Amino acid sequence: MRMLALYSIKGGVGKTASAVNLAAEAAAAGQRVLLWDLDPQAATTFYLRAKPKVRGGVARLVKGKAAYDKVIRATQVENLDLLPAALASRELDHLLAERHDNQLRRILKPIRDDYDLVILDCPPSLSTLSESVFASVDALLVPIVPTVLSLRTLEQLRDFLDERDIPCPVWPFITLADRRRTLHREIIDSLPERWPLRLSHTIPSASVVERMGLERAPLRSFAPRTAAAQAYHQLWEEVAQRLS
Numbered sequence: 001m002r003m004l005a006l007y008s009i010k011g012g013v014g015k016t017a018s019a020v021n022l023a024a025e026a027a028a029a030g031q032r033v034l035l036w037d038l039d040p041q042a043a044t045t046f047y048l049r050a051k052p053k054v055r056g057g058v059a060r061l062v063k064g065k066a067a068y069d070k071v072i073r074a075t076q077v078e079n080l081d082l083l084p085a086a087l088a089s090r091e092l093d094h095l096l097a098e099r100h101d102n103q104l105r106r107i108l109k110p111i112r113d114d115y116d117l118v119i120l121d122c123p124p125s126l127s128t129l130s131e132s133v134f135a136s137v138d139a140l141l142v143p144i145v146p147t148v149l150s151l152r153t154l155e156q157l158r159d160f161l162d163e164r165d166i167p168c169p170v171w172p173f174i175t176l177a178d179r180r181r182t183l184h185r186e187i188i189d190s191l192p193e194r195w196p197l198r199l200s201h202t203i204p205s206a207s208v209v210e211r212m213g214l215e216r217a218p219l220r221s222f223a224p225r226t227a228a229a230q231a232y233h234q235l236w237e238e239v240a241q242r243l244s
């Protein structure tokens with residue numbers, strides 16, 4: 001079972017949009033995918049039309065497989081299931097604090113044969129939860145809006161991981177890109193040199209991505225021929241190639 005996280009310290013950079021679209025692309029490619037909404041704002045849960053309530057809370061999850069059947073929802077996307085954002089974050093933080101580093105991976109142990117890929121949609125913070133994310137995933141997918149500040153938070157993340165010797169690969173990719181803007185172009189073109197592990201496919205800034213909130217579905221379900229949908233398709237292929 002592979003695990004990836006959409007992660008950034010910065011808010012509003014496209015983590016949730018990317019988590020939903022990449023999960024849908026992976027599912028369309030035949031993988032059995034679980035999307036875990038770790039953000040109490042529950043945007044992923046909203047996009048996939050699931051109600052953000054888990055009866056019994058997160059403690060229930062550690063009790064074994066039967067409990068999962070009650071909390072995991074199928075979505076309207078084939079092969080894509082959702083673990084909704086019901087886990088009150090304090091409760092989850094508490095659970096993580098008292099257990100092992102890679103607690104998120106451990107929590108999923110009873111269902112690890114049911115999924116090929118788990119994608120985590122993370123809140124924009126650096127907390128106990130994020131440290132467990134770093135210890136659990138195969139890589140962090142970090143959306144970068146092509147601005148100086150966004151690059152700075154990427155460097156802060158790298159410093160944080162380096163200082164603590166956390167061996168978690170960081171795969172940045174550009175999103176919300178507008179190639180008509182000189183600064184965007186300059187930052188996009190400079191990324192390969194500064195970040196050799198960056199993913200090469202760029203997600204454009206496109207109003208169709210904002211429409212996901214109205215359609216409540218991944219791009220490939222309602223606008224598969226748009227540039228943004230194609231970009232997510234290609235980005236997923238690149239990620240899949242790295243994982244294999």
Ligand SMILES: Nc1ncnc2c1ncn2[C@@H]1O[C@H](COP(=O)(O)OP(=O)(O)OP(=O)(O)O)[C@@H](O)[C@H]1O
Pocket residue numbers: 010011012013014015016017018039043122123124175176177203204205206207209210211213228
């Ligand atoms: N490629 C894009 N083009 C245009 N708008 C986008 C794009 N990606 C995301 N958005 C919009 O930007 C806003 C923030 O996106 P999103 O919710 O995915 O970010 P986030 O990093 O998950 O935010 P948060 O940190 O609050 O969880 C949303 O309104 C979304 O519709």
Ligand SMILES: [Mg+2]
Pocket residue numbers: 015016017039043121122123
């Ligand atoms: Mg989000």
